[in-house]
Amino acid sequence: MRTSIATRANLQLIEDNYRRWRQNPESVDSGWAAFFEGFELGETPERDGAVAKPVEVRESSLQSRVDGLVYAYRTLGHTIARLDPLLDKRRENPLLTLRELGFSEKDLDLRVSSKFFFGNRQMTLREMIAALENIYAGSIGSEFMHIQNTRVRNWVLHRLESRPAKVEIPRAAQIALLRALLEAESFEVFLHAHYVGQKRFSLQGAESLMVILDTILHKCPGAGIEEICMGMTHRGRLNVLANFLKKSLDVIFTEFTENYIPDLVAGDGDVKYHLGYRTVRKLGSGGQIEIRLSANPSHLEAVDPVVEGTARARQRIRDLFMATRLLRGRGSLRKPSTCRNCPVTAPAAPCT
Structure with a gap:
């Protein structure tokens, strides 16, 4: 079993307790006993009288790895983006290698899909990796998965993945x-x-x-x-x-x-x-x-509300100018009246 650095230090302790529990369940703490019972229950092939099919287990494992591949590129793709046009080859990130993602070279021609990517469209693993690299590791890197607002994060994701594969610039x-x-x-x-x-x-x-x-x-x-x-x-x-x-x-x-x-x-x-x-x-x-x-202004961040206020004022001025110009075009210009429910000063008329 592959382990991370974080869990490797406790691996020997777990194996020792597991061996003792297999010999005598009462020889370990009740917490360890409950843990090992749940572990073996999960490994039991029979569930409610039905026998789990090995093929289904393999397919479930493959799907999990494919979904993990998509998530990994969305999260880390920017670390291997081609940001320097002078580099001969793409930068590498060991966390985005086939082996780290649970695949090998012989898996590249497998037909896969993910409900989280391209609407569950069927493609080979090779094509999926190429598409992910084009979106998240091209000449523009996109780091956005840290955004806590789900609606904003999904908006960015949709904009990135709905871009045309290649934009032709005259x-x-x-x-x-x-x-x-x-x-x-x-x-x-x-x-x-x-x-x-x-x-x-x-x-x-x-x-x-x-x-x-x-x-x-x-x-x-x-x-x-x-x-x-x-x-x-x-x-x-x-x-x-x-x-x-x-x-x-x-x-x-x-x-x-x-x-x-x-x-x-x-x-x-x-x-x-x-x-x-x-x-x-x-x-x-x-x-x-x-x-x-x-x-x-002296406090630079104060320019934000200044720009917002300027934009709003210019909108009102332009709206008023357009209303006046339209009235003049009709050959009549009545005295304007201001209504608190209307966004701009408008010609006298019943307000709804």
């Missing part, structure tokens, strides 16, 4: 994403070389943020989004201002110079990392998105 989009990465990296390298000793909160190591923001931006028109209200940390803020909100580089670099004294009582310091910005980005598709980056 070459033009690939070039645009590469450009976003290179611009982000070049910006940080320039600041590091020209402003030595200056306080900086670099984006280096997290340049993929620019790809994420750029992708979200270009998906906005299709989702009916016209405006983005956002807040963020100090780290990477200048890069986002320069390459996402397209703030003038002249202004950003001026804020690094020693003679830049903003009109503030407290002086300059790291004020450039607190500044907000507003811009309108025009997209290649012809649409445009207004972007508002909220200024950072």
